[in-house]
Amino acid sequence: MQRDNPPKLAEGHALYADKEYAKAVVCYREALAQQFDVKAWYNLAYALVQLGEYAEAITEYEKIVADNEACLSCWENLAYCYTQVEAYQQAIVIYERLANLQPELGRWYHYIGRMYFYLQEYDQAIGYFEQAIARDPDEVVNMAMLGRSLDLAGRSSQGVAWSKKALALDKDCLPAYYHLSSWYYRQGDYVQALPYYQELLRLVPDDVVALVDMGYVLMRLGHLEEGLSAYQEALRLEPTNTQALNNIGYYYTHPRVNQVAQALSYYEKSFALDPNNVPAMAGLAWCYNEEGNHPQAIALYQRALSIEPENINVIFHLANSLRDSEEYTEAIPYFQQVLASDDADDEMKELARSNVGNCYYNLERYDEAIAYYQQAIAIDAEYFYALYNLARLYKELGRYREAIDYYERALAVEPEDVDILYSLGWVLYRDQSFDASVETYHQLISLDPKHLDGLNMLGILYAMAMRYDEAIAYYQRALAVDPQYRYALHNLAGTYYRLGRYTEAIIYLERLLAIDPDDSEAQRLLAECQILLKK
Structure with missing residues (x-):
C-alpha cells in the first residue's frame, strides 16, 4: 500500500480551511483510502457535521473515540450528531460522561437538560438546568430553558418568571422569546404575545414558525393586513408551508375580507401538498359550503373526521353543512357531539344548542325544539338567537302570549332590530293588543321610515280603529317607497271601498x-x- 499522499492531503486541508467541506470530504476519503492521517480523519468527521451528514459523521466519530477516548471535543461532536438525528438517549450517555470528567462545567448539564427537554421528560430537564445555573449563575440560556421546562411541567408562573429574568439580563436571549411568545399564545393573551414574537423575529427574521404564529396573533387582534403580510413572508421563505397557506385561506374567509374564491385557491394549494391535511380539508369544505356545494363540503368534512375523529371544529362545521343541506336528522347527532365535548368553547356550544333546536323545528318536532331553545336561554338569558327562534316558534304555533314574551326579551338584547320589532308588532296585533302593536310599529318606522311591511301594518291598525285618514296616509307612504307594493295597493283600495x-x-x-x-x-x-x- 502506498504510504504517503501529501498532495491530496494538502488539497483536503486547504479546502477544509476555506470551508469547502463537500470537496474536502472527497479529498480526505481519497487520501485516507491510501494512507492513514489523524488530522484528515478528524477533519473529515467535522466536515460531515458541517454538511449535515450526521449519520456518516456518527460512524466516523464512533471510530475516533474508540481509538482516542481522551478526545473530549470528539465526544462532544458525537453527542451533537446524536442530537441531530434525535438519538437523545445516546447523547445523554455521552454528556453524562463529559459531566463526570468536567463536573465544574455548566454546559454539560445544560446539554443533558436539553436532551430531557426534547424527550419531554421535563422534571428531569428541570434538575439539570438547575445544576447548570448553579455552575453558571449568569447564563441566560439556562434560565430560559429552565423557564420553558417549568412551564411544560405545569409550573407556569415559575417558568415565566425565569424567562423574564433571562430577558432582564440579556434582551437578546432567544430561548426566552421562544418561551414567552408561545406561552402567551397558548394562554390566548395575544396582546402580550405580540411584542415577544416581534423581538424574536428581530433576532431570527427567517423563522417560519414564528412568522406563522405571529400572523395568527395579528389576525386575532384584528390586524388582518399585518397578519397576511406575516403569512406571505413565511411563504416566501418556505413556499410549501401548508400552515401558512391554510392561514392565508382563513384570512380570505374573514367577514371583513370575504373573498371565498381566493380562500379556495390557497386551501387547494395546501391540500395538493398534503392530501391528509385536515385544516386544508376543513377550509375547502367551508368554501364549498359557502358556494352552496353542500355535498362536496359534507364529503370533505367526513374525510377530515376519518383522520381526526375528535376534531371538534370539523364536527361542528359538518353539522352546519348537513343543516344547510336540510339533512336535519343527520345534523342533530353532530351538534349533540359538540354539546358533549370538553373541547368546544361556550360560544360553539351555544350555537350548537340553538341549531339542534332549529333542526327539530324544521323537522316539526316542536316540543324538542322548544326544549333546546329553553336550555340555551337557561345558560345565557340574553342569547339572542335562542330568544328569537323560540319567539318565532311560539308565533307559528299561535301561542302569541309566549311569543310576545320572548320577542320582548330578544328586543331588550337588540333594541334596534327591525325584524324583531315587526314580528313583535304582528303578534301583539294577533293577540288583540292593538295599542301596543301601534306603538311597536311606530318604533320600527322611527328606525326605518321606508319599512314597507311596517307602514302597511300601521295602515291596517288605524283602519281597524276607524282612523281612516291615518290609515290612508300610511298606505300612501308605503306606495311612495314602492308603487307596486301589492299589500298597500290592496289595503288602500279596500279602505276607499269601505268609505264609499x-x-x-x-x-x-x-x-x-x-x-x-x-x-x-x-x-x-x-x-x-x-x-x-x-247606481
Whole structure:
C-alpha cells in the first residue's frame, strides 16, 4: 500500500480551511483510502457535521473515540450528531460522561437538560438546568430553558418568571422569546404575545414558525393586513408551508375580507401538498359550503373526521353543512357531539344548542325544539338567537302570549332590530293588543321610515280603529317607497271601498291588476265598485 499522499492531503486541508467541506470530504476519503492521517480523519468527521451528514459523521466519530477516548471535543461532536438525528438517549450517555470528567462545567448539564427537554421528560430537564445555573449563575440560556421546562411541567408562573429574568439580563436571549411568545399564545393573551414574537423575529427574521404564529396573533387582534403580510413572508421563505397557506385561506374567509374564491385557491394549494391535511380539508369544505356545494363540503368534512375523529371544529362545521343541506336528522347527532365535548368553547356550544333546536323545528318536532331553545336561554338569558327562534316558534304555533314574551326579551338584547320589532308588532296585533302593536310599529318606522311591511301594518291598525285618514296616509307612504307594493295597493283600495270612495278604489284596484291580472279578489272588488258607481 502506498504510504504517503501529501498532495491530496494538502488539497483536503486547504479546502477544509476555506470551508469547502463537500470537496474536502472527497479529498480526505481519497487520501485516507491510501494512507492513514489523524488530522484528515478528524477533519473529515467535522466536515460531515458541517454538511449535515450526521449519520456518516456518527460512524466516523464512533471510530475516533474508540481509538482516542481522551478526545473530549470528539465526544462532544458525537453527542451533537446524536442530537441531530434525535438519538437523545445516546447523547445523554455521552454528556453524562463529559459531566463526570468536567463536573465544574455548566454546559454539560445544560446539554443533558436539553436532551430531557426534547424527550419531554421535563422534571428531569428541570434538575439539570438547575445544576447548570448553579455552575453558571449568569447564563441566560439556562434560565430560559429552565423557564420553558417549568412551564411544560405545569409550573407556569415559575417558568415565566425565569424567562423574564433571562430577558432582564440579556434582551437578546432567544430561548426566552421562544418561551414567552408561545406561552402567551397558548394562554390566548395575544396582546402580550405580540411584542415577544416581534423581538424574536428581530433576532431570527427567517423563522417560519414564528412568522406563522405571529400572523395568527395579528389576525386575532384584528390586524388582518399585518397578519397576511406575516403569512406571505413565511411563504416566501418556505413556499410549501401548508400552515401558512391554510392561514392565508382563513384570512380570505374573514367577514371583513370575504373573498371565498381566493380562500379556495390557497386551501387547494395546501391540500395538493398534503392530501391528509385536515385544516386544508376543513377550509375547502367551508368554501364549498359557502358556494352552496353542500355535498362536496359534507364529503370533505367526513374525510377530515376519518383522520381526526375528535376534531371538534370539523364536527361542528359538518353539522352546519348537513343543516344547510336540510339533512336535519343527520345534523342533530353532530351538534349533540359538540354539546358533549370538553373541547368546544361556550360560544360553539351555544350555537350548537340553538341549531339542534332549529333542526327539530324544521323537522316539526316542536316540543324538542322548544326544549333546546329553553336550555340555551337557561345558560345565557340574553342569547339572542335562542330568544328569537323560540319567539318565532311560539308565533307559528299561535301561542302569541309566549311569543310576545320572548320577542320582548330578544328586543331588550337588540333594541334596534327591525325584524324583531315587526314580528313583535304582528303578534301583539294577533293577540288583540292593538295599542301596543301601534306603538311597536311606530318604533320600527322611527328606525326605518321606508319599512314597507311596517307602514302597511300601521295602515291596517288605524283602519281597524276607524282612523281612516291615518290609515290612508300610511298606505300612501308605503306606495311612495314602492308603487307596486301589492299589500298597500290592496289595503288602500279596500279602505276607499269601505268609505264609499269607489272612484279612488278603482284607481288602486286597476294598478293592482296591472301587476297581477289573475288576482281574483281584486277582480271581484273592481267589478263591485264599477256597479256601485253606476247606481
